Amino acid sequence: MQPIMNTYGRLAATFTHGKGAYVYDTDNRAFLDALSGIAVCGLGHGHPAITQAICEQAGNLVHTSNLYGIGRQQELAEKLTAISGMDNVFFSNSGAEANEAAIKIARKFGHNKGVDLPTILVMENAFHGRTMATLTATANKAAQAGFGPLLDGFERINFNDLDAAKQAFEHNPNIVAVLVEPVQGEGGVTCATDEFMNGLRTLCTANDALLMLDEIQTGNGRTGEYFAFQHFDWHPDVLTTAKGLGNGVPIGACLAKGKAAEVLQPGSHGSTYGGNPLACAAGCAVIDTITQENICKRVTELGERIRQKLQQHLDQTGYVKEYRGKGLMIGVVLNTEENAAGIMKSALEAGLLLNVTAGNVVRLLPPFVITDEEADLIAEKTAEQITAYFAVQK
Numbered sequence: 107m108q109p110i111m112n113t114y115g116r117l118a119a120t121f122t123h124g125k126g127a128y129v130y131d132t133d134n135r136a137f138l139d140a141l142s143g144i145a146v147c148g149l150g151h152g153h154p155a156i157t158q159a160i161c162e163q164a165g166n167l168v169h170t171s172n173l174y175g176i177g178r179q180q181e182l183a184e185k186l187t188a189i190s191g192m193d194n195v196f197f198s199n200s201g202a203e204a205n206e207a208a209i210k211i212a213r214k215f216g217h218n219k220g221v222d223l224p225t226i227l228v229m230e231n232a233f234h235g236r237t238m239a240t241l242t243a244t245a246n247k248a249a250q251a252g253f254g255p256l257l258d259g260f261e262r263i264n265f266n267d268l269d270a271a272k273q274a275f276e277h278n279p280n281i282v283a284v285l286v287e288p289v290q291g292e293g294g295v296t297c298a299t300d301e302f303m304n305g306l307r308t309l310c311t312a313n314d315a316l317l318m319l320d321e322i323q324t325g326n327g328r329t330g331e332y333f334a335f336q337h338f339d340w341h342p343d344v345l346t347t348a349k350g351l352g353n354g355v356p357i358g359a360c361l362a363k364g365k366a367a368e369v370l371q372p373g374s375h376g377s378t379y380g381g382n383p384l385a386c387a388a389g390c391a392v393i394d395t396i397t398q399e400n401i402c403k404r405v406t407e408l409g410e411r412i413r414q415k416l417q418q419h420l421d422q423t424g425y426v427k428e429y430r431g432k433g434l435m436i437g438v439v440l441n442t443e444e445n446a447a448g449i450m451k452s453a454l455e456a457g458l459l460l461n462v463t464a465g466n467v468v469r470l471l472p473p474f475v476i477t478d479e480e481a482d483l484i485a486e487k488t489a490e491q492i493t494a495y496f497a498v499q500k
């Protein structure tokens with residue numbers, strides 16, 4: 107029996123160290139990382155400012171619990187609220203836990219105004235995590251299979267279907283919140299349309315419901331703004347983030363604004379580790395680095411560059427149905443109904459880390475610190491793998 111529980115289908119590589127956009131395996135072979143640990147290491151591997159912050163904090167104080175004040179947590183909360191315009195923040199240790207906090211805020215918000223069966227509107231193809239509540243909110247039947255009973259209090263509509271959202275509010279007076287990803291990551295790198303996002307904001311305001319954005323993947327610079335909602339001219343009521351916030355140190359955050367910011371009170375929610383000094387020191391260094399180095403603008407440039415290069419390599423081939431995404435969240439939708447997950451393995455063998463999601467979408471989530479040359483190399487190697495895949499299919 108293997109000592110690690112069998113929950114992951116792993117590829118045959120084990121990495122020991124990394125620098126910038128490269129990681130190195132046990133044989134010291136270099137791999138170009140176009141995945142960033144699934145949108146986590148936005149600042150790449152071994153970033154000096156993040157390493158220094160973690161090391162310094164580890165030497166001073168790692169953990170004391172939320173029974174006492176935590177200076178680093180205060181500091182990170184100030185940075186996060188300043189950069190987002192949200193009012194306050196609850197810290198967790200992961201994305202799913204940040205969404206759990208959001209779901210609890212929505213339910214309590216509902217009960218506070220006399221809704222006994224508060225319901226959260228969620229989307230087809232959504233991914234929100236794997237705890238019981240977030241698994242219920244997630245749209246993946248395979249991920250849910252065998253774990254019933256799921257939770258009550260969720261209603262699902264098609265992503266980008268504003269009419270369906272309107273109808274849901276009309277027929278169901280129990281809807282207290284909408285939970286949505288600005289760009290669906292796991293679901294296939296699909297962007298919410300401007301019409302859908304703006305429409306949901308209007309609908310939530312009109313119906314006294316909370317607009318809750320899952321920015322666990324889109325946050326922390328990934329789409330070319332610090333948060334993806336900043337491509338619009340309004341604020342959500344609740345926003346969750348995680349992944350890129352710690353650049354690899356586990357941390358999650360649930361931010362709230364206005365009436366949503368006053369729902370949780372002492373005793374209503376908590377976490378032993380959440381917002382501990384070590385995780386918050388990493389978070390502070392991430393925000394400082396992203397803002398001081400104007401990285402969001404660079405993310406937009408790099409995203410456009412990689413997309414253009416991919417098009418140069420692939421446009422004549424007919425292998426690509428569509429390019430999707432925003433900033434350095436890039437989805438290449440392949441012109442096949444077959445599952446193309448094999449590209450992950452062939453790319454790995456060729457020294458490139460990438461991902462395939464939703465069956466036929468090659469997903470690139472490169473670190474923001476790549477050079478132009480590394481961006482071009484990612485596009486070139488990705489195109490090579492796609493070309494090789496279709497050559498074998500024929």
Ligand SMILES: *Cc1c(COP(=O)(O)O)cnc(C)c1O
Nearest residue numbers: 200201202233234235291322323
């Ligand atoms: C990764 C992800 C989650 C879950 O985060 P975990 O840290 O794995 O719990 C939730 N929502 C979205 C959009 C994600 O990309």
